[in-house]
Amino acid sequence: MSKIKICGMQRAEDILAANKARPDFVGFIFADFDRHYITEKQAREFKSLLSSDIKSVGAFVDAPIDHVIKLLNDGVIDLAQLHGNEDEQYVRTVMEKTHKPVINATGVKKPEDINKVISSCSDFILLDAPGGCTGNTFDWNLIKEIHRPFFLAGGINVTNIESAINRFHPYSIDLSTGAETDGKKDPAKMMELVKLARKTG
Numbered sequence: 001m002s003k004i005k006i007c008g009m010q011r012a013e014d015i016l017a018a019n020k021a022r023p024d025f026v027g028f029i030f031a032d033f034d035r036h037y038i039t040e041k042q043a044r045e046f047k048s049l050l051s052s053d054i055k056s057v058g059a060f061v062d063a064p065i066d067h068v069i070k071l072l073n074d075g076v077i078d079l080a081q082l083h084g085n086e087d088e089q090y091v092r093t094v095m096e097k098t099h100k101p102v103i104n105a106t107g108v109k110k111p112e113d114i115n116k117v118i119s120s121c122s123d124f125i126l127l128d129a130p131g132g133c134t135g136n137t138f139d140w141n142l143i144k145e146i147h148r149p150f151f152l153a154g155g156i157n158v159t160n161i162e163s164a165i166n167r168f169h170p171y172s173i174d175l176s177t178g179a180e181t182d183g184k185k186d187p188a189k190m191m192e193l194v195k196l197a198r199k200t201g
């Protein structure tokens with residue numbers, strides 16, 4: 001069954017809505033240029049409110065590696081999602097110093113973009129539209145045989161989540177914009193998306 005991650009938690013009420021909807025993962029964004037950016041203090045508060053059976057994923061874009069390692073080792077996040085140009089050495093160091101799962105993300109515009117991460121030493125890879133949190137899908141025809149667990153992201157919403165799961169059977173769906181109304185997480189959409197993922201997976 002494909003899992004589901006809802007990314008970009010910004011308010012305590014988003015966490016309470018997640019606790020009701022019960023996705024497998026929620027995402028905290030630590031990229032300070034991004035509209036979903038939260039501070040370490042907020043992330044600690046959100047983690048304390050989050051149900052223990054929902055894992056927290058920290059998403060980083062070329063962050064100082066010590067920050068990623070600290071948040072993992074402090075238990076603020078359970079997995080790290082590397083969404084920038086982090087190289088294999090960076091990925092390996094995070095894994096060795098934390099023994100926590102790492103997701104290596106890539107924006108997909110051409111087949112070589114998938115080749116960039118396909119043999120990464122990370123635990124998971126993540127395929128997204130270039131940019132992150134664009135609300136756009138990428139060309140799914142670029143996805144050929146992938147023989148490792150992967151997260152599928154980019155413009156997934158209530159209209160296409162079922163076809164994404166049925167067509168690719170990803171380890172997990174990952175979405176942000178599709179669970180929002182007017183730029184804020186929408187509890188009804190979160191609930192519906194989790195229901196569709198469970199029904200389809």
Ligand SMILES: O=C(O)c1ccccc1N[C@@H]1O[C@H](COP(=O)(O)O)[C@@H](O)[C@H]1O
Nearest residue numbers: 007036132133135153154155175176177
């Ligand atoms: O969510 C963000 O704001 C974000 C910022 C920087 C890097 C990644 C980010 N999120 C990731 O974006 C995709 C999905 O976005 P959408 O559903 O198309 O809005 C997903 O991988 C999120 O984890």
